[in-house]
Every structure is written in structure tokens, then in C-alpha cells.
Amino acid sequence: xxxxxxxxxxxxxxxxxxNLHALMERSALARWxxxxxxxAIGSAVDLVLQSxxxxxxxxxxxxxxxxxxVWYAGAGPGLxxxxxxxxxxxxxxxxxxxxxxxxxxxxxxxxxxIFFALLTDWFSSLRRRTExxxxxxxxxxxxxxxxxxxxxxxxxxxxxxxIAERQRVEEELRRSEAYLAQAxxxxxxxxxxxxxxxxxxxxxxxxxxxxxLSPAHAVCVPDILLREVLPEDRSVLEGLVxxxxxxxxxxxxxxxxxxxxxxxxxxxxxxxxxxxxxxxxEVIGTTLDVTDRKRAEQDLQEANxxxxxxxxxxxxxxxxxxxxxxxxxxxxxxxxxxxxxxxxLAGKTLNMGELREAVGDIAEAGARAGEVIAxxxxxxxxxxxxxxxxxxxxxxxxxxxxxxxxxxxxxQVSVRSELKPGLPDVLGDRVELxxxxxxxxxxxxxxxxxxxxxxxxxxxxxxxxEAGTVQVTIRDSGIGLPAATSDRIFDAFxxxxxxxxxxxxxxxxxxxxxxxxxxxxxxxxxxxGAAFRFTLPACSRETP
Amino acid sequence: xxxEAPVVFVxxxxxxxxxxxxxxxxxxxxxxxxxxxxxxxxxxxxxxxPGCLVLDVRLPDLSGMDLQQELIRSGDELPIVFVTGHGDIxxxxxxxxxxxxxxxxxxxxxxxxxxxxxxxxxxxxxARQHRRELLALRRCYESLTAREREVFPLVTSxxxxxxxxxxxxxxxxxxxxxxxxxxxxxxxxxxxxLVRMGEKLGITSPETGSRTKVQ
Numbered sequence: 207x208x209x210x211x212x213x214x215x216x217x218x219x220x221x222x223x224x225n226l227h228a229l230m231e232r233s234a235l236a237r238w239x240x241x242x243x244x245x246a247i248g249s250a251v252d253l254v255l256q257s258x259x260x261x262x263x264x265x266x267x268x269x270x271x272x273x274x275x276v277w278y279a280g281a282g283p284g285l286x287x288x289x290x291x292x293x294x295x296x297x298x299x300x301x302x303x304x305x306x307x308x309x310x311x312x313x314x315x316x317x318x319x320i321f322f323a324l325l326t327d328w329f330s331s332l333r334r335r336t337e338x339x340x341x342x343x344x345x346x347x348x349x350x351x352x353x354x355x356x357x358x359x360x361x362x363x364x365x366x367x368x369i370a371e372r373q374r375v376e377e378e379l380r381r382s383e384a385y386l387a388q389a390x391x392x393x394x395x396x397x398x399x400x401x402x403x404x405x406x407x408x409x410x411x412x413x414x415x416x417x418x419l420s421p422a423h424a425v426c427v428p429d430i431l432l433r434e435v436l437p438e439d440r441s442v443l444e445g446l447v448x449x450x451x452x453x454x455x456x457x458x459x460x461x462x463x464x465x466x467x468x469x470x471x472x473x474x475x476x477x478x479x480x481x482x483x484x485x486x487x488e489v490i491g492t493t494l495d496v497t498d499r500k501r502a503e504q505d506l507q508e509a510n511x512x513x514x515x516x517x518x519x520x521x522x523x524x525x526x527x528x529x530x531x532x533x534x535x536x537x538x539x540x541x542x543x544x545x546x547x548x549x550x551l552a553g554k555t556l557n558m559g560e561l562r563e564a565v566g567d568i569a570e571a572g573a574r575a576g577e578v579i580a581x582x583x584x585x586x587x588x589x590x591x592x593x594x595x596x597x598x599x600x601x602x603x604x605x606x607x608x609x610x611x612x613x614x615x616x617x618q619v620s621v622r623s624e625l626k627p628g629l630p631d632v633l634g635d636r637v638e639l640x641x642x643x644x645x646x647x648x649x650x651x652x653x654x655x656x657x658x659x660x661x662x663x664x665x666x667x668x669x670x671x672e673a674g675t676v677q678v679t680i681r682d683s684g685i686g687l688p689a690a691t692s693d694r695i696f697d698a699f700x701x702x703x704x705x706x707x708x709x710x711x712x713x714x715x716x717x718x719x720x721x722x723x724x725x726x727x728x729x730x731x732x733x734x735g736a737a738f739r740f741t742l743p744a745c746s747r748e749t750p
Numbered sequence: 751x752x753x754e755a756p757v758v759f760v761x762x763x764x765x766x767x768x769x770x771x772x773x774x775x776x777x778x779x780x781x782x783x784x785x786x787x788x789x790x791x792x793x794x795x796x797x798x799x800p801g802c803l804v805l806d807v808r809l810p811d812l813s814g815m816d817l818q819q820e821l822i823r824s825g826d827e828l829p830i831v832f833v834t835g836h837g838d839i840x841x842x843x844x845x846x847x848x849x850x851x852x853x854x855x856x857x858x859x860x861x862x863x864x865x866x867x868x869x870x871x872x873x874x875x876x877a878r879q880h881r882r883e884l885l886a887l888r889r890c891y892e893s894l895t896a897r898e899r900e901v902f903p904l905v906t907s908x909x910x911x912x913x914x915x916x917x918x919x920x921x922x923x924x925x926x927x928x929x930x931x932x933x934x935x936x937x938x939x940x941x942x943x944l945v946r947m948g949e950k951l952g953i954t955s956p957e958t959g960s961r962t963k964v965q
Contacts, residue, residue: 527836531834531836534835534855535767538767538770538856539767539770540770541858541860542857542863543770545860546774546776546777546860549777549778553777560773567770612835615809
């Protein structure tokens with residue numbers, strides 16, 4: 207199309223030019239033949255005109271042949287045409303005719319002809335060269351224009367390809383963003399970027415939904431977000447974000463926000479982003495709405511805690527005799543002392559020393575009974591889930607031994623306890639840990655009941671376990687565990703006891719595992735009785 | 751016969767209970783000795799006096815029931831009043847069958863305990879009295895000669911001297927002397943008295959010709 211466009215620019219007679227010029231360009235002979243032919247034609251025409259006396263001999267036609275020759279054949283043949291024209295003029299048209307001699311009167315004319323012929327030739331050559339140069343330049347320009355046009359076309363094409371590619375990429379990006387938004391929506395995970403200066407937070411669509419914010423808050427000041435966070439969690443969250451910016455630390459946090467429809471539990475993970483100049487400009491992260499999971503966990507925990515409670519109540523039921531004994535002991539002391547006091551007061555002389563001692567003992571016995579009740583109440587209490595505090599296992603063991611002392615006495619079980627002093631605390635729920643130990647102790651006692659021949663010994667052993675754990679082993683001198691059942695004893699509702707629910711060990715194990723520990727039965731050797739061991743991770747002293 | 755003042759023994763491992771029982775029994779006017787374990791009690795040299803043992807069922811090592819069996823085995827007649835924090839029926843039955851005075855569940859009223867103690871002391875006193883009498887009788891019986899011991903059951907079974915003489919193949923007169931000796935040595939006031947003595951000593955019916963001697 208470019209070529210077509212350039213066509214009207216040519217004012218030259220294309221056809222003649224193309225024919226004659228093409229011939230001239232092609233053949234040097236044609237060029238050199240053109241001069242004599244044209245001069246001959248010109249001379250002949252002149253001669254014809256002269257012979258008919260139409261006019262006086264004039265050089266115009268010859269000059270015209272020179273011009274035409276130069277035009278078509280170039281400077282060389284032009285000069286030939288000049289020479290031939292001069293000769294033709296001298297021979298044919300200047301007296302004496304048919305001779306090359308030129309008469310004196312015509313000399314000036316002849317000289318002026320030569321001058322004009324040369325001038326014509328020079329001028330024509332000049333024009334031709336100019337024309338040709340122009341032509342050349344024009345064709346070069348045309349080529350350049352064509353080239354440029356082609357180049358432009360190419361570039362245009364590239365550009366179009368690029369545009370198409372960009373559109374494709376944009377489409378892909380849009381799709382990917384849609385996928386991301388969808389994925390965030392499905393996984394209830396929002397993403398955000400929290401920049402330090404200026405303080406602002408950018409939130410993804412899902413993050414906006416999680417925080418219950420309108421799309422207008424896609425970029426907002428952190429206060430909008432922090433306002434929703436429960437006051438007790440707010441400073442922790444803020445501290446972690448600031449810490450991430452300051453110390454380039456990743457962080458993870460569980461916190462709660464209050465929305466009009468209630469409290470939501472969130473889990474956020476953040477990571478500082480270091481910019482080109484090595485500074486932390488922002489923290490990017492994700493927020494996961496874990497409310498449903500948390501609620502399910504709480505429900506499960508509650509169910510577990512109720513089950514554990516039921517099991518404790520049952521354990522207490524088994525201990526009724528011992529509990530009655532534990533309480534009746536101090537009560538007996540109270541009553542007996544009170545009766546003694548009544549008698550002392552009825553006497554003729556008051557033995558004040560004896561009375562004082564008796565009353566003191568009454569108070570002490572009353573306090574003792576109160577302690578027993580408190581111990582049982584604690585054990586039977588429905589502790590709120592996850593009341594984890596540092597607990598000294600040795601103390602828990604001693605409490606359980608206190609609780610079961612009469613039971614142990616009743617069945618004439620002697621306790622051999624080796625409690626390693628100075629063991630680290632474990633983080634846990636005191637009541638639940640008591641329950642586990644009580645369960646193992648009661649199982650031990652029960653296992654030894656059929657034994658009449660040898661002494662009944664219950665061994666309780668605490669020590670530091672592997673890798674920062676505290677380890678407790680409870681061993682009885684009973685008949686041991688039948689090999690066939692030892693792998694099922696931890697299953698719920700599996701029991702070897704006629705009156706057992708089969709929940710004790712299952713609950714004990716779930717309690718220990720909920721505390722991050724392990725409970726298992728040791729391999730019994732020979733008839734050494736059954737042994738159970740559990741480990742719990744020790745908590746560091748500085749843990750609150 | 752003069753009788754020494756009674757002594758009440760208390761065995762309870764629980765210090766507060768032990769002190770309270772000791773105090774209550776002492777204020778009721780008894781001499782009290784208290785022990786924390788059955789072994790401590792067994793090691794103690796007991797005075798020769800009527801008494802009663804107030805015993806906790808559940809004790810470390812040697813239980814109250816074990817101590818009861820131990821005392822029965824060694825022929826000790828010290829009456830036992832059991833006290834327990836929590837007693838079940840089989841335990842109570844076992845203790846009572848083995849001769850316990852009372853089985854009290856803590857906490858108990860002072861009258862119940864003191865009444866049981868008094869009953870125990872009474873029982874012990876009677877038992878001691880019987881034992882003492884028996885011992886005296888036995889001492890008398892041991893002073894009899896072989897012949898006199900042969901005559902004794904025949905006399906208490908109501909045979910006449912003549913019949914006795916026939917049985918023993920001796921003269922009526924000799925039998926009469928023996929009979930007089932028996933009555934004198936046994937310090938019997940009458941034949942009826944001697945019969946009662948014979949019963950106590952377990953010297954029974956001569957009809958079968960058997961002679962039994964009870965230790």
C-alpha cells in the first residue's frame with residue numbers, strides 16, 4: 207500500500223521514461239548511437255526545411271538534438287552530439303556548403319554556436335545530473351520511506367502483539383486475583399500489608415470481610431483495625447507488629463476482635479519486608495478466621511472436661527469409704543474433745559491447761575476436716591478448661607497419696623515413693639493431673655487386691671525425663687497386665703474390671719496428651735506387676 | 751478380793767484422734783495409755799489390772815483386726831472396743847464374732863464409748879476373777895494325791911463311800927479319809943461346793959469312768 211501511496215508523487219511520464227530510459231540505462235551502445243542518430247535526424251530536418259526555403263538555416267534543431275541526447279544518453283553522448291552538431295553545421299549549413307571550412311563572416315556565428323552548443327550541453331548535463339540526483343534522492347527517499355513504513359508496520363505489529371500479550375497477562379492477572387480472592391474467601395484467610403511510615407494498612411477483600419470493614423477501608427490507618435481488637439489483645443498485637451518492624455521478626459498471634467455479631471477469633475501471621483535500602487518498610491501477613499474451629503475446640507474441650515469430671519466423680523465414688531474415713535477422723539476428734547470439755551467443765555475444779563489443749567485440738571481437727579473437704583471439692587470441681595499453670599508434679603503426687611492414704615491403708619498397700627527433689631514444674635491443670643495420678647494409683651491398688659501371698663507395694667517414682675520432660679512411673683506388685691490386652695487398655699470402654707467403665711486410662715491418656723505429654727504401659731518383666739509411665743514437658747521457670 | 755484400778759489402752763495412728771480419745775477417757779476417770787501402732791502396744795508391758803483396749807481398725811502395718819487375732823492367739827482376754835472411720839458390715843461381723851465388746855463408727859457419742867469401755871472392764875474384771883479362782887482351785891487340786899484325785903470325781907458324782915470303795919477296791923474307811931482330805935484341801939464347805947469346783951475344773955461324770963482335766 208505504501209508503494210501505491212507514493213505513486214502519485216511521480217510527475218514523470220512513466221511509460222516513455224521507462225521504455226527509452228530503460229533502454230539507455232541498459233545499453234552503452236544505444237547511448238552512443240543516439241547522438242549521431244539524433245544529430246543526423248536534426249540535420250536532415252534542417253536540410254529539408256532549408257531546401258524548401260522555409261527559413262534560414264538555424265541551429266535550434268541541432269541544439270534540440272543536443273538537449274535530447276544529453277537528456278536521454280548522458281553527458282558523454284551529449285558531447286558527441288555537440289561535436290557532431292558543430293561538424294554538421296560547418297559542413298551543411300555554413301558556406302561554403304558541403305565543406306568543413308567556415309567562412310570568415312560566419313566565424314563569429316560559428317563560434318557563438320559552439321559556445322551555445324557547449325552551454326546547452328553543459329546546462330543540459332547539469333540539469334540531467336540534478337534531475338538524476340533528484341530522481342536518485344527521490345527513489346532513495348521512497349525506499350527509505352518504504353523501509354520506514356515497513357519498520358513502522360513491524361513495530362506496529364509488535365506493539366499489537368504486546369498489547370495482546372498484555373491483555374492476556376492482565377486477563378490472567380485478573381483471573382489469578384479472582385482465584386486468590388476466591389481462595390481467601392474459601393479458606394477464610396485475608397491478607398494485609400501494614401506499613402510503618404506513613405502508618406497504614408492495606409487489606410484484601412477477604413481481610414475486609416473478616417474485620418467487618420467496608421471496601422472504603424481497603425487502605426486505612428491501623429487504628430481502624432486496632433479499635434476492633436479486644437483491649438487485652440490489642441497491646442500484644444501492636445507490640446508484635448512493632449517488634450516485627452524493629453527487630454525483623456516474624457510473628458504469629460491468636461487474638462479476638464469484637465464485631466456487632468459477636469466475638470471472632472483470629473489467627474494472624476506476619477513477616478517484615480525489607481526494602482532496597484535494607485529497611486523494614488512494612489509487614490505483610492495473613493489473617494485467618496478461626497472462630498468456627500475455636501468454637502469446635504471449645505466444645506470438644508468442654509465435652510472432654512465433662513467426661514473427665516464424670517470420671518472423677520466415679521473415682522470419688524470408689525473412694526467413698528476412704529473419704530468417709532478421712533472426714534470422720536477429725537470429726538471424731540472434735541466430738542471426743544468436746545465431750546471431754548463438757549466433763550472437765552462439770553468437774554469441781556477447772557483444769558484450765560487440759561481445757562485449753564482440748565479446745566486447741568478441736569480447732570485443729572475442724573481445720574483438718576475442712577482441708578479434706580476442700581481437697582475433695584477441688585478434685586470434683588469442674589475446672590474451667592485450659593487453666594494451665596505451673597504445677598509441681600511431686601506435690602500433686604503427695605496430694606493424691608493424701609487423698610488415697612486411707613484407701614491404701616484399708617487394703618494394706620505400702621507406698622514406696624521416690625520423688626526427685628527440685629524437679630522443674632510442668633504447665634498444666636492441677637485437677638486433671640491429680641486425676642491421672644489418682645487413676646493410676648487406684649488401678650495399682652485394685653490390681654494388687656487378688657494378691658494375698660506377698661506384700662502389696664505401690665511404687666511411685668518421679669524424675670527428670672528425656673529432653674526437658676518430667677517423668678512419673680507408677681508400679682504395682684500385682685499380677686501385671688495380660689499381654690493380650692496390654693495394647694487395648696488405653697481404648698475407651700475397654701475394661702478388665704467387672705464394675706469398670708473402661709474410661710480411666712483413656713481419659714488419663716487424653717489428659718496427658720492434651721498437656722503435650724505421653725502415657726504408656728511399661729513392659730512387665732516376669733511377675734513384677736504392671737507399670738505405667740507418663741512424661742510431661744517441663745516449663746521454664748520464667749513462664750508466667 | 752482387792753482389785754487394782756482399771757487401765758484403758760488406746761491404739762490409733764491419728765494423733766488428733768488419739769489425743770482426743772485419751773483426753774476423753776481420762777476425764778471420765780480412767781487411767782489411759784495411748785499408742786500410735788499395734789506394735790507399740792504389743793511391746794508395752796501391761797500392768798496386772800482389769801482393762802479395755804480401744805482399737806482403731808485401720809492401722810499401718812498391723813491392722814486392728816490383726817491385733818485382735820494376735821491377742822486371741824496368745825490367750826489374752828483384754829476386751830476390745832473397735833473404733834473406725836468407716837466400717838462396713840462384714841468387718842463389724844468379723845470383729846464381733848471374734849469377741850469384740852463393741853464396734854463404734856467415728857464420730858461417736860462419749861456415752862457409747864465410755865459405756866463400752868466400762869462394759870469391757872467389767873467383762874475383763876469378771877474374766878480375771880474367774881481366772882484367779884480357777885488358778886486357786888487348780889492349785890488346791892494340784893495338792894491332792896493321786897488317790898485323792900481318783901476319789902474326787904466319784905464323790906462329786908454323788909456315789910456313797912461304800913460304792914466308791916467297791917469301785918476302787920479298797921475299804922470304806924479309807925475312802926472316808928480320802929474324802930475328808932479332798933474336802934479339806936479343796937477348801938470346800940459342802941458337797942455342793944465341791945461339785946461346783948469340779949465343774950469349774952472340768953472334772954466330770956464318773957459314770958463313764960472318764961476323768962478330764964482342764965487347763
